[in-house]
Amino acid sequence: MDHFARLGLPAALDLEPAALDRAYFALQRQWHPDRFVTKPASERARASLEAAALNDAYRTLKDPLSRAVYLAELRGVVLPGDGKTIDDPDLLMEAIEAREELHEAGTAQAVEALAARARAVMAKSLGDLGGLLLQDDKPAIRKALLRLRYLDKFAEEARARRTNLERAKA
Amino acid sequence: MTLLEIHEPGETPLPHAGEGSLAVGIDLGTTNSVVAIARDGKPAALHDEAGRAMVPSVVAYPSAGGVLVGDAARLLMAEQPRAVVASVKRLMGRGAADLQAVAGVLPYEIEPGSGETDMVKLRVGGKARSPVEISAEILKTLRRRAEDALEKAVERAVITVPAYFDDAARTATRDAARVAGLEVLRLVNEPTAAALAYGLDKGAEGLYAVYDLGGGTFDFSLLRLEKGVFQVLATGGDAALGGDDFDRAIAERLLAERKKDGLVDRLDEAAVKTALALARQMKEQLSERDQTSGRLEIAGVPSFHALTRPEFETMIGHHVARTLDIARHVLADAAMAAPDVQGVVLVGGSTRVPLVRAEVARLIGKPPLTDIDPDEVVALGAALQAEALTGGSDTLLLDVTPLSLGLETMGGIVEKVVPRNTPIPVQLAQDFTTYQDGQTAMAIHVVQGEREMVADCRSLARFELSGIPPMTAGAARIRVSFAVDADGLLTVSAEERTTGTAQRIEVKPSYGLSHEDMADMLYDSLENAEADMTQRLLTEARVEGRRNLLALDAALTKDGALLDAAERAALDAGRTRLETAIAGDDREEINAAAEALESLSKPFAERRMDRGIREALAGLSVKELESRVGE
Numbered sequence A: 001m002d003h004f005a006r007l008g009l010p011a012a013l014d015l016e017p018a019a020l021d022r023a024y025f026a027l028q029r030q031w032h033p034d035r036f037v038t039k040p041a042s043e044r045a046r047a048s049l050e051a052a053a054l055n056d057a058y059r060t061l062k063d064p065l066s067r068a069v070y071l072a073e074l075r076g077v078v079l080p081g082d083g084k085t086i087d088d089p090d091l092l093m094e095a096i097e098a099r100e101e102l103h104e105a106g107t108a109q110a111v112e113a114l115a116a117r118a119r120a121v122m123a124k125s126l127g128d129l130g131g132l133l134l135q136d137d138k139p140a141i142r143k144a145l146l147r148l149r150y151l152d153k154f155a156e157e158a159r160a161r162r163t164n165l166e167r168a169k170a
Numbered sequence B: 001m002t003l004l005e006i007h008e009p010g011e012t013p014l015p016h017a018g019e020g021s022l023a024v025g026i027d028l029g030t031t032n033s034v035v036a037i038a039r040d041g042k043p044a045a046l047h048d049e050a051g052r053a054m055v056p057s058v059v060a061y062p063s064a065g066g067v068l069v070g071d072a073a074r075l076l077m078a079e080q081p082r083a084v085v086a087s088v089k090r091l092m093g094r095g096a097a098d099l100q101a102v103a104g105v106l107p108y109e110i111e112p113g114s115g116e117t118d119m120v121k122l123r124v125g126g127k128a129r130s131p132v133e134i135s136a137e138i139l140k141t142l143r144r145r146a147e148d149a150l151e152k153a154v155e156r157a158v159i160t161v162p163a164y165f166d167d168a169a170r171t172a173t174r175d176a177a178r179v180a181g182l183e184v185l186r187l188v189n190e191p192t193a194a195a196l197a198y199g200l201d202k203g204a205e206g207l208y209a210v211y212d213l214g215g216g217t218f219d220f221s222l223l224r225l226e227k228g229v230f231q232v233l234a235t236g237g238d239a240a241l242g243g244d245d246f247d248r249a250i251a252e253r254l255l256a257e258r259k260k261d262g263l264v265d266r267l268d269e270a271a272v273k274t275a276l277a278l279a280r281q282m283k284e285q286l287s288e289r290d291q292t293s294g295r296l297e298i299a300g301v302p303s304f305h306a307l308t309r310p311e312f313e314t315m316i317g318h319h320v321a322r323t324l325d326i327a328r329h330v331l332a333d334a335a336m337a338a339p340d341v342q343g344v345v346l347v348g349g350s351t352r353v354p355l356v357r358a359e360v361a362r363l364i365g366k367p368p369l370t371d372i373d374p375d376e377v378v379a380l381g382a383a384l385q386a387e388a389l390t391g392g393s394d395t396l397l398l399d400v401t402p403l404s405l406g407l408e409t410m411g412g413i414v415e416k417v418v419p420r421n422t423p424i425p426v427q428l429a430q431d432f433t434t435y436q437d438g439q440t441a442m443a444i445h446v447v448q449g450e451r452e453m454v455a456d457c458r459s460l461a462r463f464e465l466s467g468i469p470p471m472t473a474g475a476a477r478i479r480v481s482f483a484v485d486a487d488g489l490l491t492v493s494a495e496e497r498t499t500g501t502a503q504r505i506e507v508k509p510s511y512g513l514s515h516e517d518m519a520d521m522l523y524d525s526l527e528n529a530e531a532d533m534t535q536r537l538l539t540e541a542r543v544e545g546r547r548n549l550l551a552l553d554a555a556l557t558k559d560g561a562l563l564d565a566a567e568r569a570a571l572d573a574g575r576t577r578l579e580t581a582i583a584g585d586d587r588e589e590i591n592a593a594a595e596a597l598e599s600l601s602k603p604f605a606e607r608r609m610d611r612g613i614r615e616a617l618a619g620l621s622v623k624e625l626e627s628r629v630g631e
């Protein structure tokens, strides 16, 4: 059963966070191991598996990027597994330049500006991804997802750098 | 016993003593422990005769024999320091490799275990004892307190652990409960339990933070509370940071001042313990006043010391800063900012330090919540969860893993399989492959922690998957699965998936307790089991006896007219005998008195029964009667 089906939700990129929460909470109310503490071992084991599957589904679908990757994989798009490899030369250039910019940004504000730019680009390409999925353009989907994954990592690095800068200042 | 077992329609039978034992909530703290019970959603801490809920988490093995726990143990500290252990929680699940983290904080003779994953032992009262068996003594005391207060057997408990406790410390806690004869219904994270108490008791809704600074651990958790759902979004902490560290900072200063005054101390265990005790006293006074002073006596040589609050605040500033740093990280992990937080709940004795309060208020931008006693709130939450787990409830508690779990890969790098803050229970797998032609075995090293290098993480288990059919390098597919259950406990399994000759191996990392250790401890507790059992049987007999008295009284009130004076007098005498027996300690006598009362009341019961049937039949037509019989 795929994650969408498990939570009783349509397999789509657009997902209302509140709807996801509602579906998840309702099913966990039914399956969470806390409900089975006094039940026989076999029922407890079953509940534990169900609850774990629900958690996996929730975690995967909650974050828009991981939801997009999952959806693409359901459609047969294959991404490099480790999330670190970049096999797109354009993206590689972009990454090298951005890393340099990040390195040179000496203040928390400068770093925040870079992170904000990355987030804006992410929001836009996530929006575009919906269309690509509709057209089922696999190479374009793959390219877009790799770029999104990279941007996500970049935002994470920017966050770490910002924390470091702030700590150094304090 | 069938004494007067007639229930009026709509009248619920009195609860039966045999109907499963009660489930309590236990906050097993570094400094203090508390046991609580919830009934009908109302939690209450159980107090001793003096009205105190907190039991100091101190255990003594006096030279005269026996074991003391709590205040009695603490009093022995000055006299027989080598027989007394405090803060043992800091050593739960710790191995030789962790000693650095606690070195200096705990003035004990610590014996590292022999292997890499052996738990340390303490030499106390002339014997090497594991932290598990010492903790078990605290749990036994709490269990006894609960049984005395509730007059019922207590065999099940929800026990809280710091959210940031790793797998080894959680397992050790579970083992300690087992040694104490308690079935652990669930290990609940301390901040989550506190949130539960607030959410259920005070009806809090929205995004809440829990800042828990106790004696030895710090936790910070962020939860979303809504309509009975308690969803932990992120958690973080330091399993070795707390009031103990404040004490140590002051103690060091005291000893340094003595040195400056030309006093030459031999710093043995007793001297350090005395300095720490004074330090703690001065620290706690500084929560109320701007300055304090104290007298320290080591080996008969006294010295006098003064300390102001600003001085103290300078000494602990870096510890407090670290807690705020962790809090900021947790907020960032949940992609939240301080202004999103609706309220911050303070838990733990060390949150009484004014600097801590002020800094937390500054970070969150709101005055912290303290309306539930910070000393009891964790135990109260645990009690609520114990009731929910055994009695059913609509509350849903969704917690997360505090630390990432992963495997060692080439070059000592960690490959994370379960990232921190993943909701539990969880089951995640990762595929690996062989890197040599013809490789038939693969070493699997399970680690926990956030660092990239294995050397910086905690090693949980090592095992080898063997029997892999020889293949070219990279052809085998080894799937390693991590399962974390709702207690936060990990099971790892591995199998080779291309050949179907699935070699499967499963490991439950259990830091440090060898099977023999566990067996010894269980054996020791069996030695005491007879005494425990006698007590239990006595308690049960009393409860059963009281139940009978209540039933008899109810029947007499209702149908007393069915008895003539002589019968009534005989019953009253039987009743008095049972009452007296219950007040005494003789189980045989209680049972005998109860039996005597039962045979005395038999005619009465029969008459009531007859009347009950006659009344029931009086208003019924034959037809109705037939349909009833058919039911």
Ligand SMILES: Nc1ncnc2c1ncn2[C@@H]1O[C@H](COP(=O)(O)OP(=O)(O)OP(=O)(O)O)[C@@H](O)[C@H]1O
Binding pocket: B028, B029, B030, B031, B032, B033, B057, B089, B213, B214, B215, B216, B217, B218, B242, B243, B244, B280, B283, B284, B285, B287, B347, B348, B349, B350, B351, B352, B353, B374, B375
């Ligand atoms: N008034 C006070 N001012 C400062 N510190 C205090 C005060 N009262 C208690 N403490 C400190 O609080 C600590 C104990 O707190 P608490 O009982 O919450 O810890 P615990 O639950 O046993 O520990 P943990 O949760 O870390 O396992 C001790 O270090 C104690 O000195």
Ligand SMILES: [Mg+2]
Binding pocket: B027, B029, B030, B190, B214, B215, B348, B378
């Ligand atoms: Mg505590």
